[in-house]
Amino acid sequence: MIREKLGVYFIMGSRNAGERDPLEVLEEALKGGITCFQLREKGPGAIEGRELRAFGEACRDLCRAYGVPFIVNDDVRLALELGADGVHIGQDDGDAGEVRRLIGDRILGVSVHNLDEVREAAAAGADYVGIGPVYQTTSKPDARPVCGTLPLREAAEAFPELPSVGIGGITAANAGPVIASGASGVSVITAISLADDPERAAREIRMAIEETIRRRRRAVT
């Protein structure tokens, strides 16, 4: 079930790790307990072609070694070439139904911003939706205005079968309310990729969401 794999959903490209080797950062994040990984190669200095494929293969192999799903952002062809476990697309990245046909039963994630888009994503066969930016982010210059946690709550109430993740500015300190709103996980770039200790950062985010889940269970019983 993809829902269980969304808890700590780390996203990174070759340029998101500052001065550090991004593959070392990814391996530390895997040791810290990330549950899903997305290769998102964007922004100044983004690599492409053979270099990107080689980087993608190395990310894929690390994810495989730790039993963590490897998702590719935006690029269906690259995802298929790399034998990725799935693809994540946004509203401007093509038709979700067409991507579903191209990728078969691989994981399909779709970015959404309102209930109409959630409904469309579900109808197109999305396995999960990404909703954000929940908090202020510096990682996506073209991000929409901050939406807070309300859209996550609305999506979880209206479409309980469709898992969601919150994204944008999420850290160990503010992950709790995202999960409390009904999201199955948190998607994170900076709080892990630029952490002094990515392994510890991933572990702390995981602990924060597990604590929220425990509290929710206690409140229900």
Ligand SMILES: Cc1ncc(COP(=O)(O)OP(=O)(O)O)c(N)n1
């Ligand atoms: C899990 C997750 N959620 C949302 C996004 C954002 O996708 P998109 O709006 O297509 O923006 P880019 O990431 O392509 O810049 C995501 N990548 N992952």
Ligand SMILES: Cc1nc(C(=O)O)sc1CCOP(=O)(O)O
């Ligand atoms: C890739 C992405 N998508 C967003 C959205 O709102 O759809 S926000 C975002 C960037 C998330 O990075 P950070 O954890 O560093 O804030």
Ligand SMILES: [Mg+2]
């Ligand atoms: Mg996109």
